[in-house]
Amino acid sequence: MPRLKLVVAYDGTAFAGWQSQTHRNTVQDTLERALHDICGTRARVHGAGRTDAGVHALAQCAHVDLPSRRLSSASWTSALNATLPATIRVLRSRFVSPEFHARFSATGKTYRYRIWLGPILPPLELNRVWHIPKPIDFERLIAAGAVFVGKHDFAAFAANRGKKGESTVRTIWELKVRKKKSEATIEISGDGFLYKMVRLMVGAMVQAARGKLPAEEIAEQLRIGRAKRARYVAPASGLYLIKVWY
């Protein structure tokens, strides 16, 4: 069975996240329905990672085993886009070796988190940013972000316990904070992310920038782990999966 790798973008607003759910409107389900409509057989789509309801993707990756090599990869891209709603687009696709796995072959991911600073949220930014109307201390935001860079046990920054025995150690390669007029952008790259990890990291950074959480406490959370969990989750609307590294 030929294996097709897909690069997929979506507006997460209208979806109950990536991951397939019974009777739910998810991106994975929508992709699988489109594949079924095209080739008449069920095929499972494997994503590089789950994104929550409301989280966007500029370049999620996935793979799928197709029943036949009847179509070229370019034709698959066109056929899928002709079938999918306009809120999901296959940006490109190509046939890959059967050893390639969207999730297990991934060596890392980059997420972008967008924050709108200022009293009034422009209507065209609705559902696309975290709107923080009151001023925050930008230098503290940067300082708190720097604490995360490197190899740490992120157990305190995971929303669930994960499977027993699974490591919660991850490496953040880079964390960039930029500000342009009313918009702050945080870009985080690393070798892997636990469930809700980016949103818990951004939540902690913003609490630090509000003067409610010293950067030292974040460092302690990384040292102590599970026993000292981060509690403040940034909203899904500001989060974008922008790259999966292979």
Add this chain to the structure above:
Amino acid sequence: MPRLKLVVAYDGTAFAGWQSQTHRNTVQDTLERALHDICGTRARVHGAGRTDAGVHALAQCAHVDLPSRRLSSASWTSALNATLPATIRVLRSRFVSPEFHARFSATGKTYRYRIWLGPILPPLELNRVWHIPKPIDFERLIAAGAVFVGKHDFAAFAANRGKKGESTVRTIWELKVRKKKSEATIEISGDGFLYKMVRLMVGAMVQAARGKLPAEEIAEQLRIGRAKRARYVAPASGLYLIKVWY
């Protein structure tokens, strides 16, 4: 009665345009309902200009005569934003002299038109651009745009006849065309715009860029006027009212 000037932004996707209509969901109606909810009396909102269904505004201007000076302008901004849907925001407001009129005092406007060039439209650009999947000749787009600059009779670039005896002469101060990756942006400033004029201008420019309309024909349309109407209207989704000049 104190007169309040409002600067208003909206996502035009969900609205049947600016202008009040019976039983329609328009921006003007929504603003008037919000004012009624706040002060309990009906007040008419006068916009600087109408925008069609699907057209966006980063800074539409309007004025309204309020029943009393009970609230400060900052309080009006907050009260309106607390009442309006998040797809409409009052960016700022201030009290103005009773001689000020949002429409008649305006000395010009600037519109932005966004075009997405490339086979696949990113989901987050849906309803926000004109998607042109096939390549167009960018130099021809610029050349066609240049024809419009200056003082001309734009009768051929108006979707209705207007009132008898009303002038169709307008001056385009500036028309800027930029390209950044897959996005082309056209910014048009002038002393006034006829009904659907920007969309008819952009439509003609794109037809020129497709090689289907020589720039000389656009020049002829400006010379001959009404007798040689432009027929190609760019979609509403790409259009943004970005500034009203006073």
